[in-house]
Amino acid sequence: MDALQPYLPLIYNVLRALAVIGLIHAVVTRQQVYWIVMLVFGALFGGLFGLAFAAVYTFMVLIPALRGSSRVAGQAVARGVEALKPLDLRIREAQADLAESDTLQRRADLAALQARAGRPDEAQATLQPLLSGIYADDPVVLLTSAELDLVRDQPAPAEEKLRRVDLKASAATRTRTLTLLAQAQDAQGHSEADATYREAMTAATTEEPRARYAAYLLRRGRGDEARALLDALEKTERRATALYRRQEREWFQQGRDLRKELK
Incomplete structure (x- = not known):
């Protein structure tokens, strides 16, 4: 010893x-x-x-x-x-990275952090140079900017940007675009949001459109349809791998919360 x-x-x-x-x-x-x-x-x-x-x-x-x-x-x-790490520290590090090398991904990452910090105007300003440059039609730029528009309660500009996204870019891009588009249409009171949510759920790469559509149905008093959707979501969670449950835990949790509203 x-x-x-x-x-x-x-x-x-x-x-x-x-x-x-x-x-x-x-x-x-x-x-x-x-x-x-x-x-x-x-x-x-x-x-x-x-x-x-x-x-x-x-x-x-x-x-x-x-x-x-x-x-x-x-x-x-x-x-x-x-x-x-504190969010402010991560933002400062992202700003330093952007100053070192101004790339699309670094601008998008910084904008996402600023949005999480409740600074959507700063996030939009970070993205603005990309919206009128050679990356104006890049899915990353359009999706990030559209999300910021929705946070700022500006669904009409969000819808305009989302309609410019190439849905053939990837399955993940298609899922995210249609989900955001349905949210933008819903925020404007457009009836086509229902069909857009259904389209987003087809070959979706995440459980987000299903969880959001269930919430949409509940808000409109369509409890039976919402229940069927939430039962299917619960079944998916039970059968999912641990990795997929961790990846989709936000939407599985939302599904559990929505089921409580049905009781």
């Missing part, structure tokens, strides 16, 4: 770091609550049991996950670490 004495501070710091990494991984991959609770103790307080759990989690969960799907697990942890 005396021989280990000089290394105890290093071992303590390593275990504390593993507790932090394990906590991020556990939250991102939605592990059991007891793992998260014990890792919180290890990360925040460094207690004996918390650090012991960090070591156990590392060998029982984290390392096997990295071995089985190192790329996916690494990306999940990286997203978790990025998500822990």
Whole structure:
């Protein structure tokens, strides 16, 4: 034990770091609550049991996950670490990246962060140079700008931009475009929103159009149709892989919330 004495501070710091990494991984991959609770103790307080759990989690969960799907697990942890950064810091970093190299993707990323921070006018200003340049008809630009229009309660300009998107670009682009278009039409009181939602659900790459259409039906007193849609969404969630459930958790959660309104 005396021989280990000089290394105890290093071992303590390593275990504390593993507790932090394990906590991020556990939250991102939605592990059991007891793992998260014990890792919180290890990360925040460094207690004996918390650090012991960090070591156990590392060998029982984290390392096997990295071995089985190192790329996916690494990306999940990286997203978790990025998500822990304050939004203002992420915006400043995105602004610095844009100043270093002004690309379409960096402008779109910065605009998305500004929109999340509740600064839609800044986000629109970030995108504005692209709307009149060579990228004016790029799906990324049109979709991002249309989303900002909807946030600013300007559905008519959003609809105009969405109608310029090439629906053949990709299945994901088609799904996102039609879903936003249905929202824009609904906001303007246009009856074709119903048909657009149905079109968005055909060969959709996400559960968003189904969840949003169910909400649309509920608002119009069409509870039986909404119930059938929500039952199908619940069935999809039960049969989905863990990865797909994590990817679509926002829309599965919305489906659960809407089912409560039906009771």
